[in-house]
Structures are given as C-alpha cells and as structure tokens.
Amino acid sequence: MDTQMSELNELMKARRNKLEALYAKGINPFGQRYDRTHSCTEIVEKFDELEGKKVSIAGRVMAKRIHGKAGFAHIQDMSGQVQIYARVDDLGEGYELFESLDIGDIIGIKGEVFRTRKGEITVACKELVMLCKSLRPLPEKWHGLRDVELRYRQRYIDLIVNPEVKEVFVLRSKIITAIREFLNSKGFLEVETPTMHPIPGGANARPFITHHNALDMDLYLRIALELHLKRLLVGGFEKVYEIGRIFRNEGISTKHNPEFTMLELYQAYADYEVMMELVEEMIAYIAEKVLGTLKISYQGEEIDLTPPWERISMLGAIEKYTGIDFSAVNSEKDLKEIAEKFDIEIKKPFSKGKLINEVFEKEVEPRLIQPTFVLDYPIEISPLAKRKEDNPELTYRFEGFIGTFELANAFSELNDPIDQRKRFEEQARMREAGDEGAHAMDEDFLKALEYGMPPAGGLGIGIDRLVMVLTDCPSIRDVILFPTMRLRE
Numbered sequence: 001m002d003t004q005m006s007e008l009n010e011l012m013k014a015r016r017n018k019l020e021a022l023y024a025k026g027i028n029p030f031g032q033r034y035d036r037t038h039s040c041t042e043i044v045e046k047f048d049e050l051e052g053k054k055v056s057i058a059g060r061v062m063a064k065r066i067h068g069k070a071g072f073a074h075i076q077d078m079s080g081q082v083q084i085y086a087r088v089d090d091l092g093e094g095y096e097l098f099e100s101l102d103i104g105d106i107i108g109i110k111g112e113v114f115r116t117r118k119g120e121i122t123v124a125c126k127e128l129v130m131l132c133k134s135l136r137p138l139p140e141k142w143h144g145l146r147d148v149e150l151r152y153r154q155r156y157i158d159l160i161v162n163p164e165v166k167e168v169f170v171l172r173s174k175i176i177t178a179i180r181e182f183l184n185s186k187g188f189l190e191v192e193t194p195t196m197h198p199i200p201g202g203a204n205a206r207p208f209i210t211h212h213n214a215l216d217m218d219l220y221l222r223i224a225l226e227l228h229l230k231r232l233l234v235g236g237f238e239k240v241y242e243i244g245r246i247f248r249n250e251g252i253s254t255k256h257n258p259e260f261t262m263l264e265l266y267q268a269y270a271d272y273e274v275m276m277e278l279v280e281e282m283i284a285y286i287a288e289k290v291l292g293t294l295k296i297s298y299q300g301e302e303i304d305l306t307p308p309w310e311r312i313s314m315l316g317a318i319e320k321y322t323g324i325d326f327s328a329v330n331s332e333k334d335l336k337e338i339a340e341k342f343d344i345e346i347k348k349p350f351s352k353g354k355l356i357n358e359v360f361e362k363e364v365e366p367r368l369i370q371p372t373f374v375l376d377y378p379i380e381i382s383p384l385a386k387r388k389e390d391n392p393e394l395t396y397r398f399e400g401f402i403g404t405f406e407l408a409n410a411f412s413e414l415n416d417p418i419d420q421r422k423r424f425e426e427q428a429r430m431r432e433a434g435d436e437g438a439h440a441m442d443e444d445f446l447k448a449l450e451y452g453m454p455p456a457g458g459l460g461i462g463i464d465r466l467v468m469v470l471t472d473c474p475s476i477r478d479v480i481l482f483p484t485m486r487l488r489e
Helices: 004-024 042-044 093-099 146-155 155-161 163-185 226-234 271-290 313-324 332-343 352-367 417-432 443-451 463-471
Strands: 054-067 070-076 081-087 105-113 123-130 210-212 217-221 237-246 259-268 295-298 301-304 310-313 371-375 391-395 399-401 406-414 456-462
Touching: 004 105, 004 237, 042 081, 042 123, 054 081, 054 123, 070 093, 081 093, 081 332, 081 352, 093 123, 123 417, 146 155, 146 443, 155 163, 163 271, 163 313, 163 352, 226 259, 226 456, 259 271, 259 313, 259 463, 271 371, 271 399, 271 463, 295 463, 310 313, 313 371, 332 352, 406 463, 417 443, 456 463
Parallel strands: 081 123, 310 371
Antiparallel strands: 054 070, 054 105, 070 081, 105 123, 210 217, 237 259, 259 456, 295 301, 371 399, 399 406, 406 456
C-alpha cells in the first residue's frame, strides 16, 4: 500500500509540474466555453457525410501513443469515443501540448475527418485546446475491478471508465420519463408533497428525525408519499401521482438503500383490481418503450412481462410452496410450531398476520421469478387497506413481484375514518409493545377522512428495483448514482 501511495504521489507531482508549465506558457489549464459541432459517436456514425469536413469535438483523453513527430489518442465524451491524430506539421508549437497530455485530461479539438490506412475513423487535429488538466491519474486496473464498494464510493471514476455503468443510468432516466408519459396519457396529474412530516406515516418503517430550529419542533423525513396524496383525493383531485425520494432508517442490502425513489399514485373510484391492470400495462409500456421488448433476462432468468400476469392469494401461495393452510391455523401453539419449523424468531408483539408475512417472505418470495400478483394480505400488516368483505382478517391488497423482487404494493384504499382510527389505535398498541415500525396515530389524516374520501385504488412502485430488473443489475446500489455508504475510518 505504501509503495502504491508513493507511486501515486509521484504521478500527481508530475501532473502538478505540467500544470505549472502550462501557466508559464500562458495556457489556462482549466479552460473556458468550447463550442462543439458533433459528438464523438456522431463522427463515427456519420462518417460518409463528414469525411474531409472540419469538425469541432471535445472530450477526455482515454489513451495516447506517440510516434516521434506524430501521435494518436482516443477521446471520450458522453456518447462514446473517437480517435484523433496529431502531428507537428499541423499543430506547430501546439504539438508540445499534445505530447504533454495525460490520460484523463479534457481537451477540445478542431480538425478534419478521415479514415486511417487501418480503417479507423479519425479526426486530424488542426487545433488543440486544453479544457481541464487532470491532476489525479485514473486507476489503471479499474475496468473489471472487484472492489465494487470502491466503485460506489467513487462513482465519478466508475462512470468514466465503465461505459456500461453510464448506460444503466441513461436507461434509468428513460424509464422514469416513460412512467411520466404513461401516467400523463392516462389523465394523472403529477404533484409534489412535503418531504418533512410532523408525524411519520404511510408505511411500517423507522424514520429519520431532524429538528426545525425556528419552529422548535422535531420533523421526520418521509417514509412514504401516501397520506398527503390521499388528502388530495379528499380535496377533489381524482388521479394524482408523485415520484419522490423516500427515507427509511433501516438496514442496507442488495434490495434496500436508506434513501430511495418511489412512485405512488391514487385513483378515485377505482380499486386494487384497477391497480393490477395499470401495473401490467405500465410496466409493459416501459419495457417496450425503453428496451424494445417484453421479454427480458434478469440474473440468468428469462422473464416475460406480457400481460396478464399470474394472480395468486398470499395464503394460496404459502400453501402451494409449503403445504401449510394458514386459514385452518388459529391456536397460538400451532402458530409457534410453524415459526419453529421455519426457524422464524417470534418477536413481540406476536400475531398470526405477522407470522404469515414472515413465512411468505422466507419461503415464497424467492420462488416468484415470473411477474406475479400476490393478493389479500393480513390486516395486521395492512393498516391502510380496506378489509375484504368475505374475510375481515384479510385486506384488498396486493404486491407485484418480478425476479423475486417486490416491485409494487397496492390497496383498495381504506376510506372509513372510524375503521381507520381503530387500525391506528391497534398500531399504537403495537408501538408501545416494541414495534418501532408500527404506524403512528395521525389525527389530521383522520380529520381529512371524516370529510369524505371517495373509494380509491392506490399504488406504490419502487423505482430503483424496477430499474434493477429492467437493466439486469444484481444490487440496488448499481442503479443509484451515489448510494449510502459507511464512512471510511
């Protein structure tokens, strides 16, 4: 390590010396505005019309080789790379600048497009401008680097040297654009709601806490978008959505980042059946629009996104994969035996609904490869969803799964303020018993419901997980530009 640091320091010292040399020659090492006529990729793609013509391009030097009084380099911009050719006869004193270039420097080039004898499309430099002197060398062995944590910490280098990483984030942007296009075409209105809440609500999760000095009050970074959007249904909006950042003070894994992006939408006079149809149609639209196909590969599994997706009840899925019929299990003794069978820790407050969910997550989720809607969740874990009329222990709620990931969560929304208050009270008892993620009492939301909220369907989709599946990335940190990382000691 000491040897590596010593070598790095020597390389940086050499670059600082080159920086001073540029200043001594009256050259600004950090440049000004530079007007380009084409991107690097356009030079290659439009060679037939650009051959012999003058162009202006700019980018980062990624490779360089000198052959006496002439040399070649590859420069890279957002679109890709192109080769440039420099020689003393064309650049005069400017050739010294070309010779002094380091990998990583950003330059501007004016020149003519031609093809070399080996067939490579190239720009012959007639003018060379330094736009930014790189003072720190790029890692030589970055490509294929196994230290993925270092790539996450220094994403800017990852993006420079690994074009496939950049493509993931280009696709992420296109996916979010396609979501907006789809929802706008369906008459949904995009809105913005507060990020800081006086009461954390809309999900079972631990919040981050901050303090507002002027108001001398604690506030919570939002753990969901739900309750403010439902207030808008009370106010008369009928189709609303928000794409926003969510913050949950919980663990980090390949599926979880404390800060993530969520789509939530609400449609008055709809239910969870409408939401299922919307999810199928929207994800199919996104895949077709962005990828050009409904058949994708995720971590070696071929997945068909074509609607309709499979539908199965939560209890039916558990019985299918474990043989246990929870509808016939009621005694605490039997429930504890099931917990022991699947090595599930019994945490207080204990309930049948929670155990059902834990068995499902452990035994069923890993088997849900193809797009699947799992329906009718226990009421204990669904405090904001309507009860099923034929079974009040269950709710009109579904989750959508692809590639073992839960991507979507939706309800027929509870609009009965009396039932909602009872649910909140039960959640409050669970909090007092030690469940930090249980829902808090929200009197203002209850007051809004008392004015009347129309029956509605509500939906949440994790944008990061959707991007993971559509770009075949194994970790959520692969699709978040700057994921949360532990500070280095």
